Amino acid sequence: MSDTAAPAPTDNRARRNVIVLVLAQAILGAQMPMIFTIGGLAGQSLASNVCFATLPISLIVIGSMLTATPISGFMQRYGRRAGFFVGAMGGALGGVIGAYGLYVQSFSIFLIGSFLTGIYMSAQGFYRFAAADTASDDFRPKAISYVMAGGLASAVIGPQLVKVTADAYVIPFLGTYAAVIGVNLLGSLLFLFLDIPKPPVPSEDAPKGRSRWELITTPRIAVAVICAMVSYALMNLVMTSTPLAVVGCGFEQNSAADVVTAHVLAMFAPSFFTGHLIARFGVEKIVALGLLILAGAGAVALQGVELENFFIALVLLGLGWNFGFIGATAMLTAAHEPHERGRMQGMNDLIVFGGVSVASLASGGLMNCSGGNAQEGWIAVNMAMAPFLMLAGGALLWLMFRPRDEMA
Secondary structure: OOOOOOOOOOOHHHHHHHHHHHHHHHHHHHHHHHHHHHHHHHHHHHOOOHHHOOHHHHHHHHHHHHHHHHHHHHHHHHOHHHHHHHHHHHHHHHHHHHHHHHHOOOHHHHHHHHHHHHHHHHHHHOHHHHHHHOOOOOOHHHHHHHHHHOHHHHHHHHHHHHHHHOOOOOOOOHHHHHHHHHHHHHHHHHHHHOOOOOOOOOOOOOOOOOOHHHHHOOHHHHHHHHHHHHHHHHHHHHHHHHHHHHHHOOOOHHHHHHHHHHHHHHHHOOHHHHHHHHHHHOHHHHHHHHHHHHHHHHHHHOOOOOHHHHHHHHHHHHHHHHHHHHHHHHHHHOOOOHHHHHHHHHHHHHHHHHHHHHHHHHHHHHHHHOOOOHHHHHHHHHHOOHHHHHHHHHHHHHHHOOOHHHOO
């Protein structure tokens, strides 16, 4: 027996992939704050009923929900690179059709473009899982966190592109959708440098893994999915209504873009250390902190509609999302086996974005149709957070107080 210890596995490949995915998050990811900033305003200008103003954003989320499982299966068969190319082309096509809908002033065509944009949003959701594919157990939470941190640049790039492009043409927002097309076409070239092996074709005697029902009824997985869904859905509920609320309360469109910028910065800036916090304090405590901060965001929003209230509430909303969603993702990736990846990750994003779809659909109705003015609508949006925070908090407490040998 040799006295020489086996060398520790390196994460060189994982680190290279993280760099590619960080850049993709920064460049391709910029289209999401762009569209979320102007989607509701564009919808309001095209829709015959203002209650449907946020329907374009809802269609993006619905498109993401419906394509999550097919894209996950596609990646399981053909690899991450192919799946991410498909996502970028879906985003480019959505930009083309959305731009055409604006050009001909057709709300229905604009909605089709929004739905196709959901293909990109779905693929982007797998960047965080791809970061974990080639990472060691120790590096995995940090890899997920670093990739999410790439959104920090997108938080700056996206809204600033909106300021430059929103009024570039006679038709409002047409220039922004033209920029979205370019972002997808150029950003997709990054995936040429991604080095994640295709999953091996399973042999006849390979482990099949748990069924979808067995996976989702595993306590740790169930709580991870619930917390991820609530964190993302509540963030989307409030963020979708924010531009409408800011403009509706008498502030300028550029002020709405600045608030969204602050929000998205807060979503991704903590990612530089979220993974370290998870490693030090445990994933359950970080998820719990995220839920508490989301509650704080709602409390600040309910204090008034001054511009500083919007800024503080949306910064807290971003922070809460970061801890809640990244923590839940780390919890999930540690709770299933590699051969269960395609089945579990697709199901997770189907459930998460199903919740986000409902939140997005509800956002426009609460904002525009639940009160006599923008302030009352904004109050309704933030009050709607409470029951879902209680659901996620209760589920997390239930998991934390289970005996250790029953927490699998």
